[in-house]
Amino acid sequence: MPKLPSIKTCLLLSTRSYYTRHRHVSQNHVFPPNESRQTATSLSSALQHHINSDTPFYGQTIHTHILKTGFVPNTNISIKLLILHLKCGCLKYARQMFDELPQRTLSAYNYMVAGCLKHGLAQESIGFVRRLVLEGERPDGYTLSMILKASNSGGDVMLPRNVGGLVHAQVLKLDVDPDDVLYTALVDSYVKSGRVGYARRVFDMMIDKDVICSTSMISGYMNQGSVGDAEEVFDKTVEKDVVVFNAMIEGYSKSVETAGKALEVYIDMQRFGFRPNASTFASVVGACSVLAGVEIGQQVQCQLMKSEFFSDVKMGSALIDMFSKCGRVEDARRVFDHMPMKNVFSWTSMIDGYGKNGRPKEALELFYRMQKSCITPNYVTFLGALSACGHAGLVTEGRQIFESMERDYSLKPRMEHYACMVDLYGRAGILDQAWELVMGMPERPNSDVWAALLSSCTLHGSVEMASIAAKELFKLNAEGRPGAYVALSNTLAAAGDWDNVSELRELMKSRGILKDTGCSWVGTEK
DNA sequence: CATCACGTGA
Incomplete structure (x- = not known):
C-alpha cells in the first residue's frame, strides 16, 4: 500500500504546482508546519x-490532498473549504461541506444562499433561507x-408577491443604518417590481x-416614462460614473422625443472625461435607430470601430438593428457578415431585420442556416421566423417551425408565439385553424392572442368569432387596447349589425375611449 | 470565515 502524504507534503504539493504558474504571488504561507495545531493554522492561512487572491482552484487542490491523509478539518477550515468550492462553482461539494459542519452558523447559511444565487439557483437559495429560519436563526442584513x-x-x-414590503419591514425592525447597502438593495427591489413610489x-x-x-x-x-424625475435624481448625483450616464442615455434612447437628448448626454459624458463602454455604444446606436438617423448612426459606428469594442457582439447586434430600423437591410447585412463572432442575438437581429423589411425569404433562409451552424435559436428567434412566415403567407412552413420549437429545442411556445400563429392562420383566412389553436392552448390565452384572433375575424368578416374574441379581450384589459373596440365595431358594421355598433359606441364613450371625431386642418387656414 | 447593491441588446 502506498504511503499517504503528510499534511506538510500536501501543502507543498499544492503550493508548488500553484507557484509554477503564479510566480508573482507572495510565498509567505508555505512554511512547513511541525505540529498538528500549527498544521491547522497554516492550512487555514x-x-x-x-x-x-481569487485562486479557488488551488484551494480545491489542497482539499483533495488533505482528504487523502484522513485529516479531519476543524470548523474554520471547513468553512474556508466551503467558500472555495462555492467560488469554483462546485455547489455539490459546498453543500456536502455545509451538511457536515458541526454547527451551522448564520454566516455559513449566508454563504450557501449567496453561492446558490451566484449560480442562478434562486429557488435553492431560498431553501437555505427557509432552513436557517427553521433552525431558529434570524436573517441579518x-x-x-x-x-x-x-x-x-x-x-x-x-416567494410572496410583496417580498419587497416584507423585507422592508424586517429591515426597519433590524434598525440598520440607512446608508447600508441593504437600503440600496431595497430601492432596487422596489424599482424592479415597478413600485417606484416606494x-x-x-x-x-x-x-x-x-x-x-x-x-x-x-x-x-426611466422605465415609467417619468423622464423629469430621472433628470432630477441625475442632476443631484454628485459623483457620477459611466453607469449613471449609461442609464440616462439608455432611458432617453427609448422614445423619439428624447432620443436626441441621449446623443447630447453621450457627448456630455465624454466632455466630463468618461470613456464610453460597450453598453454606452449599444444605447447610443439604439437612440440612432429610434431617430432613424442613419447619418449620426454611421458617425457613431465610425467612433465604435476605433474603440476597443469594435468586435463586440452586442455592438454588432445593435448596429444590425439600427440599420434594419432605418430600412437599410443591406447595410445591416454587411455588419452581420463582417462580425468576427456571431451569437444568437446577432442572428436574431438579422432575421428580424429581414422580416421587418418585408424580406421573409431571406429571413427564413438565414433561420435555417443558423440552425445548421452551431447556434441554437431561442424564443425571440422563433418569433422572428414565425412573423416572417406570417408576412409571406407561408402557412405550412410556419406550422412546421412552430412545431419544431418544442420538439427539437424543447422551447415551450409562449403567448407571443401563439399570437403570431393565430395571426398567420388568420391572415391566410384559415380561421378554423386559428380557432383550434387558441382552444388547444395549454394556458389561458392572453389579450395578445385574442387581439390577433379578433383582427383576423375583422379581416375575414366572421362576426360570431369576432364577438367571442372581443368579449374575452374586454374581460382582460380592454382599456389598454382601444383598437379592440374599433376592430369589433368595424366587424359589426361590415356585417350590418348597426344595433350592436351603436351600443358599442356608447360603451366606448362611457369608458372614455371614444375620442372626438378627427378632422383635417388642411384648407382651414386663411 | 467575511457574503450583499447600479447599466445589457432582439
Whole structure:
C-alpha cells in the first residue's frame, strides 16, 4: 500500500504546482508546519490566501490532498473549504461541506444562499433561507439583501408577491443604518417590481445617496416614462460614473422625443472625461435607430470601430438593428457578415431585420442556416421566423417551425408565439385553424392572442368569432387596447349589425375611449 | 470565515 502524504507534503504539493504558474504571488504561507495545531493554522492561512487572491482552484487542490491523509478539518477550515468550492462553482461539494459542519452558523447559511444565487439557483437559495429560519436563526442584513436578489432574479421562485414590503419591514425592525447597502438593495427591489413610489420613499431616507442607488432610482423612473424625475435624481448625483450616464442615455434612447437628448448626454459624458463602454455604444446606436438617423448612426459606428469594442457582439447586434430600423437591410447585412463572432442575438437581429423589411425569404433562409451552424435559436428567434412566415403567407412552413420549437429545442411556445400563429392562420383566412389553436392552448390565452384572433375575424368578416374574441379581450384589459373596440365595431358594421355598433359606441364613450371625431386642418387656414 | 447593491441588446 502506498504511503499517504503528510499534511506538510500536501501543502507543498499544492503550493508548488500553484507557484509554477503564479510566480508573482507572495510565498509567505508555505512554511512547513511541525505540529498538528500549527498544521491547522497554516492550512487555514493557505486556504485564506486562495480565497483572497481569487485562486479557488488551488484551494480545491489542497482539499483533495488533505482528504487523502484522513485529516479531519476543524470548523474554520471547513468553512474556508466551503467558500472555495462555492467560488469554483462546485455547489455539490459546498453543500456536502455545509451538511457536515458541526454547527451551522448564520454566516455559513449566508454563504450557501449567496453561492446558490451566484449560480442562478434562486429557488435553492431560498431553501437555505427557509432552513436557517427553521433552525431558529434570524436573517441579518446580508440574508435580507439576498432574499431581495432572489426575488428579482426573474425565475420561478416561490416567494410572496410583496417580498419587497416584507423585507422592508424586517429591515426597519433590524434598525440598520440607512446608508447600508441593504437600503440600496431595497430601492432596487422596489424599482424592479415597478413600485417606484416606494423606492423613492426608501431612497429619501438615505442620507448619503451614492451613484449606485441613484442609478437604480433613475432606471426606475426611466422605465415609467417619468423622464423629469430621472433628470432630477441625475442632476443631484454628485459623483457620477459611466453607469449613471449609461442609464440616462439608455432611458432617453427609448422614445423619439428624447432620443436626441441621449446623443447630447453621450457627448456630455465624454466632455466630463468618461470613456464610453460597450453598453454606452449599444444605447447610443439604439437612440440612432429610434431617430432613424442613419447619418449620426454611421458617425457613431465610425467612433465604435476605433474603440476597443469594435468586435463586440452586442455592438454588432445593435448596429444590425439600427440599420434594419432605418430600412437599410443591406447595410445591416454587411455588419452581420463582417462580425468576427456571431451569437444568437446577432442572428436574431438579422432575421428580424429581414422580416421587418418585408424580406421573409431571406429571413427564413438565414433561420435555417443558423440552425445548421452551431447556434441554437431561442424564443425571440422563433418569433422572428414565425412573423416572417406570417408576412409571406407561408402557412405550412410556419406550422412546421412552430412545431419544431418544442420538439427539437424543447422551447415551450409562449403567448407571443401563439399570437403570431393565430395571426398567420388568420391572415391566410384559415380561421378554423386559428380557432383550434387558441382552444388547444395549454394556458389561458392572453389579450395578445385574442387581439390577433379578433383582427383576423375583422379581416375575414366572421362576426360570431369576432364577438367571442372581443368579449374575452374586454374581460382582460380592454382599456389598454382601444383598437379592440374599433376592430369589433368595424366587424359589426361590415356585417350590418348597426344595433350592436351603436351600443358599442356608447360603451366606448362611457369608458372614455371614444375620442372626438378627427378632422383635417388642411384648407382651414386663411 | 467575511457574503450583499447600479447599466445589457432582439
